[in-house]
Amino acid sequence: MSDTTLSAAQRLVGVDIQESETNRAVVEAIEADNPDCSVQHMPGLVRITCPGRLVVNRETVEERLGREWETHEFQMAIVTYFGHIKEWDDDEIVIAWNH
């Protein structure tokens, strides 16, 4: 039923993002900053999972978007997630398990 051998660094975390024009840049930024992630397209949304930790960097998103992007704006993109939101400041958002 549950696999107790996986550590917090191995267990998957993930986020579902609404599929949209702006969010394409957000998804690309996440793919660039999280080389181990896998991306799955579902009706209307994009699901990104990563072993252990998933980071969204403001600068990477801004580069792809060509404009300023504050991390609060991620609220417009996120549909759901699993893991803990470990950090959410001006520069990055980190989703990871604690234990």
Next chain:
Amino acid sequence: MTIAPDASRSASKKTRKLPMKQRYQALTRDLDWEPSYVDPKDMFPYTEFEGIKIHDWSKWEDPFRLTVDAYAKYQAEKDKRLYAVLDGFAQGQGHLSLTDASYLNTMKLFLQGVTPLEYQAHRNFAYLARHLAGPGPRFAALCQSIDEIRHAQTEIHTLSNYNKYYSGLHNYLQQHDRVWYLSVPKSFFDDALSAGPFEFLIAIGFSFEYLLTNLLFVPFMSGASFNGDLPTMTFGFSAQSDESRHMTLGLEAIKFLLEQDEDNVPIVQEWIDKWFWRGYRVTGLVAQMLDYMLPRKVMSWKEAFELYFEQQMMQGLFQDLAFYGITPPRHVEQALSEKEILSHQVYWVLYQFSHAAAFTTSVPDDEHMAWLSATYPDTFDKYFRPLWEKERRNIAAGGRHFVRGLPQLCQVCQIPMTFTEPGDPTTIAQRVSVYEGEKFNTCSDGCQWIFEREPEKYVQAWLPVHQIYQGNCGGPTLPDVLAWYGLQDGDSGEHKGSRDDLNWQRWHAQTPTGLGAEGEQ
């Protein structure tokens, strides 16, 4: 994306604005004060009676670091986007591009069963926003309270466009309070509303929002996306973006309670045990919706359950909570073992009782049955296809059947006795408990455990069937009860040949008559 950077947010922005952490500290935490002439216990009278011990409220984390200005700005943007879609859809006769009129049965169920819960959630989070003794959780609860009323309002607005053309959407509030299958979600939420503030946080904030919300919302929204329901999909994603915050509140709540005092751990564990099972039973309605009500399928209930519960919660979250001594919910094995039979059993009940419901049902067609066989290779052909084959023979002989009697309901989840013994999908399970000399029936070990833990609460349940027999539901005959439910012609029964079905065929016939006209009354 339409949030244009305005002039005041030019290059000087970063020097003029406090960093997020400090802004949150200043605008949320620093607005709190210590009472000087009122006893804190008089100010926050409800934080001790459940036995939860809190030593330091400042340890509550809010990862979103939300402030009033940021909250208002992004919520306004979410609403603008939604209403642009609603207008476009209405102006373009969007309802004609749905996959089929029968698709709206899912939305009837949603409006009748879920929307009123959003409003109740709004009320209870407003109560928490007043009565939790720390500024961090109070502000998070305030935001969630406003979110929840936004969800109730936007759901009503979104679905009101369909009310002009389709049956079953006109009287959802009265029905929520009265109709038998809606007592399932209603009694679930009433149970939470009548609990203390911390139990409510675990019940709704954690068990519902974090453990189960993905199973409720994401299938509905993906179903909308696959079936041409642009407004519901947009509303759903708009609400889900708030849900992410609600999930965080639930998760922070549980971590906070577990870290504050070891004595909290067994209390929280029992609440998780109770509320997992309560919530899981409600999701039976979602299970049948995914597997039976959507004309174009998105994913099966089994797939959704494996993805959103087994993978994310059992293999992710509960590994994390093990650190605090929290174990996976009691009776979870039963839930896991039911994943290939749940949707079939629930829809079979709804099918047979839809003459007394505000939605319509039909026998699955050949293509649908082939999909069910392929998706549920171990159970569908063996246990459920024979039921539908028999019903097809009934129909061919002129007798689509509805159950004319009234079912025994579970005292806890209020679902008719339809669930089966573990490992034996052909024997109905029924548990009997005796409390103060009276017998009480439950549908499963999970519901029986919940009943026996707080019998004094559940003996008060408003069970729709008992209420009919006691004469509290409009009268002794079926038409009396249906009138009291607020049902009208066209709301109920068989979908094929129903008013919605006939209108749909007329609107999609080659002749242009009737396009854009209101449904035939």
